Amino acid sequence: MLLVEDLRVEIDGKEILQHIDMEIQPGEVHVLFGPNGSGKTSLLMTLMGYPQYKVTYGRIEYKGVDITNMPVNERAQMGMGVMYQRPPTIHGLKTRHMVNICSGNGGNEEELAQLVNMQDFLDRDLNAGFSGGELKRSEILQLMAQAPDLVLLDEPESGVDLENILLVGEAINRLLEREIHRENSITICQSKEQRSRSGLIITHTGFILDYVTADIGQVLYKGHMSCKSNPREVLRCIDKFGYGECVRCVI
Amino acid sequence: MRDLGDKAKKAEKKRAAIGSDIDLAQFFDPAPREYLEDPESLDQETRDRLLISGVDVTQQGRSGTYIQMDGSVVHSCTRQEGVEVISIRDALKKYDWVKEYFWNAVQVDADKYTAQAELKLQDGYFIRSLPGAKTVDPVQACLYIDTDGSAQNVHNIIIAEEGSELHIITGCATSPHLRRGLHVGISEFYIKKGASLTFTMIHNWAEDMFVRPRSASIVGEGGLFLSNYISMTPVKSLQMYPATTLAGEGAVARYYSILVGSPGSVLDVGGRVRLAARNTRAEIVARSISNGGTIINRGHLIGEVEGIKAHLECKGLILNGGIIHAVPELEGRVDNVEMSHEAAVGKIAEEAILYLMSRGLSEDDATSTIVRGFLNVEMEGLPAVLQKEVDRAIKASEETMM
Numbered sequence: 001m002l003l004v005e006d007l008r009v010e011i012d013g014k015e016i017l018q019h020i021d022m023e024i025q026p027g028e029v030h031v032l033f034g035p036n037g038s039g040k041t042s043l044l045m046t047l048m049g050y051p052q053y054k055v056t057y058g059r060i061e062y063k064g065v066d067i068t069n070m071p072v073n074e075r076a077q078m079g080m081g082v083m084y085q086r087p088p089t090i091h092g093l094k095t096r097h098m099v100n101i102c103s104g105n106g107g108n109e110e111e112l113a114q115l116v117n118m119q120d121f122l123d124r125d126l127n128a129g130f131s132g133g134e135l136k137r138s139e140i141l142q143l144m145a146q147a148p149d150l151v152l153l154d155e156p157e158s159g160v161d162l163e164n165i166l167l168v169g170e171a172i173n174r175l176l177e178r179e180i181h182r183e184n185s186i187t188i189c190q191s192k193e194q195r196s197r198s199g200l201i202i203t204h205t206g207f208i209l210d211y212v213t214a215d216i217g218q219v220l221y222k223g224h225m226s227c228k229s230n231p232r233e234v235l236r237c238i239d240k241f242g243y244g245e246c247v248r249c250v251i
Numbered sequence: 252m253r254d255l256g257d258k259a260k261k262a263e264k265k266r267a268a269i270g271s272d273i274d275l276a277q278f279f280d281p282a283p284r285e286y287l288e289d290p291e292s293l294d295q296e297t298r299d300r301l302l303i304s305g306v307d308v309t310q311q312g313r314s315g316t317y318i319q320m321d322g323s324v325v326h327s328c329t330r331q332e333g334v335e336v337i338s339i340r341d342a343l344k345k346y347d348w349v350k351e352y353f354w355n356a357v358q359v360d361a362d363k364y365t366a367q368a369e370l371k372l373q374d375g376y377f378i379r380s381l382p383g384a385k386t387v388d389p390v391q392a393c394l395y396i397d398t399d400g401s402a403q404n405v406h407n408i409i410i411a412e413e414g415s416e417l418h419i420i421t422g423c424a425t426s427p428h429l430r431r432g433l434h435v436g437i438s439e440f441y442i443k444k445g446a447s448l449t450f451t452m453i454h455n456w457a458e459d460m461f462v463r464p465r466s467a468s469i470v471g472e473g474g475l476f477l478s479n480y481i482s483m484t485p486v487k488s489l490q491m492y493p494a495t496t497l498a499g500e501g502a503v504a505r506y507y508s509i510l511v512g513s514p515g516s517v518l519d520v521g522g523r524v525r526l527a528a529r530n531t532r533a534e535i536v537a538r539s540i541s542n543g544g545t546i547i548n549r550g551h552l553i554g555e556v557e558g559i560k561a562h563l564e565c566k567g568l569i570l571n572g573g574i575i576h577a578v579p580e581l582e583g584r585v586d587n588v589e590m591s592h593e594a595a596v597g598k599i600a601e602e603a604i605l606y607l608m609s610r611g612l613s614e615d616d617a618t619s620t621i622v623r624g625f626l627n628v629e630m631e632g633l634p635a636v637l638q639k640e641v642d643r644a645i646k647a648s649e650e651t652m653m
Contacts, residue, residue, distance in 0.1 A: 048609055073608040073617075081609070088603045092624025101620070102610045125624075146610055 001026045001150055001198045002047070007058035009046050016042050018223045020058070024150070027195035029176055031209065031231045032202045034220035035243045040202040041085070043220065044152045047200075048082050049075045062150070081148030083139045083172075085155040089127040095138060096122040103145035112144050116171050133164030140171045151175060153201045157208040169211025175199075178213050206235040221246035255359050259369035262360035269549075270490030270519050273461050275367055278402035278433040281321035290318055290326045296427055297395070304422020304453045305640040306393040312636055315378070315390040319405065321398050322373030333384025334417065335377070336392075339406050342377035349377065352408050356439040356467035356494075364463040368404045368437045375405035375437070380415035380446070389418035389451075389637060394436065396460075397426045402433040409438065411446035411474070419448070420637055423462075424455040431459040440468030440476065444499060447475035451637050453644045456486035458515065464491040472499030472528070479630050479637075481644050482518060483511040485544075490519040492549065497524065497531035497559075506535045507630045509645065512544025512573055521549025521578070526559040526588075533561040538626055541573030551580040554588035563592035568599065568625055 002024040009017040016039050024030055034040045046053040047060060049072040059068045067075055090098070095118070099109045113119045116137040121130070130138055136156060143151060153172065160168050173179045177195045180188065201208060202220075209231060217231030221243060227234055237245060266272050287293070290308040293301075298308050301318075310316050310328075315336035318326045324338040342349045359369050376392050396403050411417045425432060434456075442448050456462060470476045476495065495504045506522050524533040535550040552561040567575035579592040599621050607617035626645055630638065 050605060071608070071614075072605055073611055073613050076609050076611040084606070088600060088606050090603055090606075090621060090624055092627035093620060098610070101607070101612060104611065142610060 001028070001063065002200075003061040004047070005058050005061070007046070007060065008056045009042060010054045010056050011042065011052055015056070016223055017046065020225055022218070022225065024198045024200060026198055028216065029178070029199040029201065029212070029214040031206075031214040031217045032200060032220050033204065033206060033217060033234055033238055034202070035204055038220045039223045040204070040220050041154055044082065044154050044200070044202060047152060048072060048080060076146070076148070079149035081143050081146050081151050083136070083143055083151060083153040083156055085158055087127050087135060087139060089125065091125050091128060093126045094123055095126050095141075098126050099141055099145045102142045106145060109145070112141055115144065115174070116141050117167065132159030133161055133168065136160055136164070136168045137171065140168065140175060143175055149197055151197065151199045153199060155203055156201060157203065157205065165211065169208065172212050176212070206238065209235060219243075219246055255354055255369055258360045259366040262366040263363055263370065265360070265362050265366065267362040267364060267463070267490070269492065270463070271488055271517070273433065273463070273488070275363065275402070275433070279400060280371065281398040281401035281403070284320045284323040284325050287325045290316065300424045300427060300455065301393055301395065301422060303644060304393060304424045304455050305420040305451065305644065306391045306422045312388050313391045314386045314388040317376040317378070317390075317392040318395065319374055319376070319393065320395050321401055321403060324374050327376070331386055331388065333381045333415070334386050334390060335379045335381070336390055337377050339375040339377045339408060342408070349408065352410065352439060352441060353406070356441070356469050357437055357465055361465065364435045365437060365465050368406055368435050368465070371402070371404045372406055373404050375407040377408050378417070378419060379410040380412055380417035382412040383414045384412075385416040386418065387634070389420045389634070392419065392421040394421070394423045394434070395426070396429060396432045396434060398432070399429050400431050402435065404435045406437040407439070408441075409448065409450070410441045411443060411448040413443045414445045416446070417448045418634055418637060420451045420453070420640055422453045422455065425457040425460060429457050432457065433461045434463070436464045436466075438464065438466035440466070442468065442470040442474040442476050444471040445473045446471070447477070449477040449479070449633060449637065451479040451633070451641065452481070453640070454480075454482040454486070454489070455484050456482070456489070458485045459487045461487055462489040462491075464493070466491070466493040468493070468495045468504075470495065470497050470499065470502040470504055473501045474499060474503070476504045477630070477633065478504070478506045479633065479641065480506070480508040480520070481641060482520075483509065483644065485513040485516050486518065487515070488517045492521045492523065495522070495524045495533070497526050497533060498528055500528045501530045502528060503532045505533070507628050508537045509626055509628065510537070510539045510546055510548075512539065512541040512546040512575070514543035514573070516544035518544065519547040519549070521547070521551065523551040523553065524561065525553045525555060526561055527555045529556055529558050531559050535563045535565075536628055537565045538628055539567040539575050540622065540625070541567065541569045541571075541575050543572045545574045545576070547576045547578065549578045549580075550592070552582065552590055554583040554590055555585065557585050557587040560589045562590070565592070565594040566625070567596040568622070569596065570599070570622070
C-alpha cells in the first residue's frame with residue numbers, strides 16, 4: 001500500500017526527518033509513537049504532500065506509484081485521507097456541503113452523520129465552534145464520505161473527553177474496517193483477511209490503543225524511526241522508560 | 252416646491268462629505284425614450300443584463316415592475332392588489348401628500364448630487380404597500396443606463412404603510428456597450444408602524460461609471476427594514492452612505508452588503524444607523540473582496556437611547572492586490588446600550604485550501620469554495636425567491652472574479 005524509502009525532509013531549510021523507511025501492507029494499521037516535536041505530524045503532512053515539507057532525498061510510493069512529487073489533491077483522489085488533529089474552520093461552508101464534496105456528490109450525508117452522531121452539525125459552518133470531540137467526529141464523518149484506502153490519523157485521541165472517546169474509537173475502527181461483528185455469510189477470521197484499508201495512527205500518549213487495534217508499532221524520535229515491533233510492547237517500553245530510552249537508540 | 256429648488260440651487264457646487272469629487276458638467280442629459288406596453292419586447296441583450304440584476308421582463312412571480320431607461324420610465328405596472336408601483340412624477344401629480352415624503356428623509360441641499368437630482372430630475376419609482384397588505388411576491392425595479400456619457404438623475408420613494416409587508420428587488424445596470432456615465436439616485440424609505448420591507452439591490456455597472464446614490468430611511472414602531480446590497484462588477488467610482496433612523500420603539504434595521512473591488516474600481520460604501528427609540532436593533536454586515544480595486548467599508552452605529560442593541564461586522568478578503576479599508580464606528584450616547592463590532596481584513600488561509608485539497612478538490616475549486624463560503628452571508632428574513640436572485644448575481648460575477 002505505502003512504501004517509504006530513505007526519506008529526508010526539510011522545512012524552511014531545516015532537516016526534520018532523516019532516513020525514514022516504512023512499509024504498510026494493505027489492511028494493516030500502524031501506530032507511530034513519539035514525543036511532541038519528534039516529527040510525527042511532519043511525516044504525515046509529507047505523506048499527504050503538503051508543499052512546505054520538502055523531500056530532499058528518498059521516495060514515497062503509494063499503490064505502486066511514485067507520489068513523491070504529486071500534489072495533495074491527486075493523492076486524495078488516489079485514496080489517501082487525513083484525519084487532522086486541528087482542522088481549520090471554514091466560514092460559510094456547511095458541514096453538509098463538505099461531506100458531499102468528500103463523497104464526490106454521494107448525497108448520503110444524513111446517513112453517515114447518524115453513524116457519528118453529527119446530524120445536528122450538518123447545517124453548521126464547518127468546524128466553527130466545534131468542541132474537541134466534535135472536531136474528531138467531523139473529521140471521521142468527512143473521511144467516511146471520502147472512503148480512503150489509506151487513512152493517516154494525527155493524534156486522534158487528543159482533546160477528546162471521556163464521553164466521546166468511545167464513540168471516536170468505534171468510528172475509527174469502522175473507518176479502518178476493524179469493527180468486530182459477526183455475519184452469517186463469512187467467519188470473523190475471513191472478514192479479517194478481506195480487510196483492505198490501511199491506517200497510520202500517530203500518537204504520543206498511546207491512549208488510542210485502548211480503543212483501536214493496530215498491527216505494528218514504531219517510534220519516531222528526533223526525525224529517526226526505531227523500535228519496529230508489536231504496538232503494545234512499544235507502548236509498555238515507553239510507559240516504563242519514557243522516550244528517554246530512544247535517545248540511546250538514536251545515538 | 253419652489254423652496255426646494257432654491258435650496259438645491261445653493262448646494263449646486265457643494266462637494267460631498269466623502270468620495271472623490273465628480274465634474275457633473277461632463278455628463279449630458281439623455282434623449283427621452285419611448286414607453287413600452289410590453290417589456291418583453293426589449294432585445295435579448297438588454298433582457299440578459301436586466302436578469303443578472305434580478306429583473307425579469309416576463310414578470311413571473313413579481314407583484315409589480317418599474318423599468319427606467321436613461322431618464323425615462325419605459326414600463327411600470329402593478330400586478331397584485333395592495334401594492335402600487337408608479338413613476339415618481341406620476342405620484343407627485345396623483346397624490347398631493349407625496350410631497351410630504353419628497354426630500355423628507357434625505358436633505359435636498361446635502362451636496363451637489365442631491366442638488367442635481369432636484370434641479371435635473373428625470374424620474375424614479377414610487378412603490379407603496381397599502382396598510383395591512385402583505386405581498387409575498389417582490390416588486391422589481393430597474394434603473395438602466397443605455398446612452399454613453401449621459402447622466403441619470405432619479406428620485407425614488409418607497410413607503411411600507413402600517414402593518415404591511417413589502418419585498419423589492421432593484422437592479423441597476425448599464426447596457427453592454429456603455430462605458431461611461433453618471434447615476435445619481437435619491438431613495439427615501441418610510442417603514443411605518445409594524446411594517447416590514449426587504450430591499451435587495453443588485454448593481455451591475457460599467458468600468459467608467461460614476462455612481463452616487465443618496466438614500467435614507469425612517470423606521471417606525473415595530474418596523475423592520477432589511478437591506479441587501481450587492482455590487483460585484485467593475486465601476487469607476489461608487490460612493491454611498493445610506494442613513495437610517497430607527498424612530499419607533501422596537502424597530503429593526505439590518506444591512507448586508509457584498510462588494511467586489513476590481514482593478515480601477517473605487518467603492519466607498521457604508522451606512523449609518525441612528526437607534527433613536529427604545530429596544531431598537533441594528534446590524535450591519537459587510538463582506539468585501541478586493542481583486543485589485545479599492546474598497547472602503549464604513550459603518551456607524553449611534554445608540555441614542557437606553558436598551559438598544561447594535562452590531563457591526565465587516566470582513567474583507569484581499570485576493571489579488573488592492574486595498575480594503577474598514578472604518579467601523581460605534582457611538583453610544585447613553586447608559587445601557589449594547590454595541591459591538593467585528594472587523595477583519597485578510598487573505599485566504601493556505602491551510603484551508605490544503606485542507607480542501609486533501610479531500611480531493613483541485614486548488615482552484617478549493618479556493619472558489621472558500622470564497623463562496625466567505626460571501627455566503629445569511630440574509631435573515633430574505634424570501635427564497637430573492638435569495639435565488641442573490642445567489643444568481645454572486646454566481647454570475649464569480650466567473651469574472653476568479
